[in-house]
Amino acid sequence: MSLTKKDLQAIGDLVDQKLDQKLDQKLKTELAPIWKSIKNMDKKLTTMINFFDREHLQLRGRVDRIEDHLHLPKIS
Numbered sequence: 001m002s003l004t005k006k007d008l009q010a011i012g013d014l015v016d017q018k019l020d021q022k023l024d025q026k027l028k029t030e031l032a033p034i035w036k037s038i039k040n041m042d043k044k045l046t047t048m049i050n051f052f053d054r055e056h057l058q059l060r061g062r063v064d065r066i067e068d069h070l071h072l073p074k075i076s
Contacts, residue, residue, distance in 0.1 A: 063075075
């Protein structure tokens with residue numbers, strides 16, 4: 001029994017498919033901690049942005065009240 005070119009191509013395709021599956025699995029396990037870190041950084045960044053946005057709005061309100069009280073022109 002001899003293998004034809006079509007048989008060899010089918011075997012090559014099967015081997016390529018198995019290697020791709022192994023590589024995908026390896027990448028998923030290697031990248032999982034990186035994705036976890038990225039999600040953690042994203043949560044921290046969102047928290048920081050919300051905090052500083054709230055602080056900015058509070059200070060802006062205080063400045064507006066002071067300007068009104070002292071009859072100062074608005075700064076932009």
